Amino acid sequence: MGKTNSNPLFGEIKYDTKILNHLDTIKGKINGKNHDCRVGVLEFHPTDDCNLECNYCTFKNRDQKNTFPFSGLNMLEKLQPKAVFIAGGGEPTTYMSEGKGFNDLTHRLKEILPQAKLALTTNGQEIPKGDWLQYIDRLRVSIDNSNAEIFNKIKGGDLQKSISSLVHYLNAGVPNVGAGFVFNKYNIGEIYSFTNLMFEEVFNKAGQSVRDKFNLQFRPTCRIESCKCPSPIYKDDSTIMVYDKTSTEWGDTVKKMIDEIGANSNKGFQKFIKNNTNLNQDTSIKHNNSNPLFHYNNHQPLKFDKCYISLARTIVRANGDMYPCVIKASNEINPKSNILKDSAKKIYKDQMNYFNSKEGYCKGTVECCIINGRKNDIVMKVLNAPSFEIPEYSKVDYFF
Ligand SMILES: C[S@@+](CC[C@H](N)C(=O)[O-])C[C@H]1O[C@@H](n2cnc3c(N)ncnc32)[C@H](O)[C@@H]1O
Known part of the structure; x- marks a missing residue:
């Protein structure tokens, strides 16, 4: 703990530095050595179909519900990612194309990209059949709630099913298993009850090993109050946002949450907070100004000169369209490449055009979101500090 604070380049940001594992890819493209479209991380959306309807979902307004053709999966070979994050769009475990389901999809991905680590984010409403789990290095069940009634109201599903799936995955030998909670002004007050539920129902009941x-x-949850989000889809969703950390509403709710957590005298619970959650990753939870939970929810000017993310990661949507980030992807913004139709050269060119903020592609800092922009800021700082060594805590995995 505290390692990040001692790092003069970044202050307290920890997760964002994982992009530094892809400096080789970024530098290779900038120097023109790899004239191909290889990326470090592929965020792959196999299907837009979903068995839930989360009212805050980034992709809830998608125009069409597509599914990536099973016979087109070999096209992903062009990207040669070190890590594939299977996400959505919709719910990946409901994938069905040409008579092939999620188990077939996972086997095929491993066949095409044997070197890549696979991660999955799922809502946990269904556990797909088959032996696919052997290929998954990390898995996250998105839960976002601790109350079965509210879960059903805002997501349209069954909380207990998601919890049971989580327990199943944890006991099934997946190397890293997480529960996800995207917070906004409505559910921030539930952080304590959610953490306690996970501690009692999942952690405590799991085997020591x-x-x-x-x-x-x-x-x-996007959007964040003072983030100058350029995304048209969030314009109407200001009701589901994260208040700035300086606002009274936010301060009061956060204080309540911290008090609730502190009031739980169970030593095991406090240890769980410290070791198994990102509530206390960098520093003491009492210092809420520097707590990771609150890093993002106030505006900080972005200073990066280029979009380094566009060289290191790509999102491939269910129809094959490719975007550098979730803002572009969720608004289906042009220009874009398509993995099913375009050559590696064209894809590379588009990546470089986003990188260089070419007219018509992206306006850089003006259009970027805080969450992505901070990663770009970090890469720029590191490239300007050649003697910088990537911190050990960033080397844990390729996903970012
Ligand atoms: C869109 S879901 C698709 C994959 C899968 N159905 C799931 O629930 O994990 C991918 C992730 O995005 C998160 N998410 C949804 N809407 C979001 C928003 N407005 N801001 C931030 N994250 C969001 C979800 O909680 C989930 O962890």
């Missing part, structure tokens, strides 16, 4: 594989990840 698997407990340290489990983590809770708290992330802000």
Whole structure:
């Protein structure tokens, strides 16, 4: 703990530095050595179909519900990612194309990209049949709630099913298993009850040998009050947002949450908060100004000169369209490449055009979101500090 604070380049940001594992890819493209479209991380959306309807979902307004053709999966070979994050769009475990389901999809991905680590985010409403789990390095069940009634109201599903799936995955030998909680002004007050539920129902009931594989990840729901989000889809969703950390509403709710957590005298619970959640990753939870949970929810000017993310990661949507980030992807913004139709050269060119903020592609800092922009800021700082060594805590995995 505290390592990040001692790092003069970044202050307290920890998760964002994982992009530094892809400096080789970024530098290769900038120097023109790899004239191909290889990326470090592929975020792959196999289907837009979903068995839930989360009222805050980034992709809830998608125009069409597509599914990536099974016979087109070999096209992903062009990207040669070190890590594939299977996500959505919709719910990946409901994938069905040409008579092939999620188990076939996972086997095929491993066949095409044997070197890549696979991660999955799922809502946990269904556990797909088959032996696919052997290929999954990390798995997150998105839960976002601790109350069965509210879960059903805002997501349209069954909380207990998601919890049971989580327990199943934890006991099934997946190396890293997490529960996700995206917070906004409505559910921030539930962080304590959610953490306690996960502690009692999942962590405490899991065998000793698997407990340290489990983590809770708290992330802000887009949109964030003072983030100058350029995304048209969030314009109408200001009701589901994360208030700035300086606002009274936010301060009061956060104080309540911290008091609730502190009032739980169970030593095991406090240890769980410290070791298995990102509530206390960097510093004491009492210092809420520097707590990771609150890093993002106030505006900080972005200073990066280029979009480094566009060289290191790509999102491939269910219809094959490719975007550098979730803002572009969720608004289906042009220009874009398509993995099913375009050559590696064209894809590379588009990546470089986003990188260089070419007219018509992206306006850089003006259009970027805080969450992505901070990663770009970090890469720029590191490239300007050649003697910088990537911190050990960033080397844990390729996903970012
Ligand atoms: C869109 S879901 C698709 C994958 C899968 N159905 C699931 O629930 O994990 C991918 C992730 O995005 C998160 N998410 C949804 N809407 C969001 C928003 N407005 N801001 C931030 N994250 C969001 C979800 O909680 C989930 O962890």
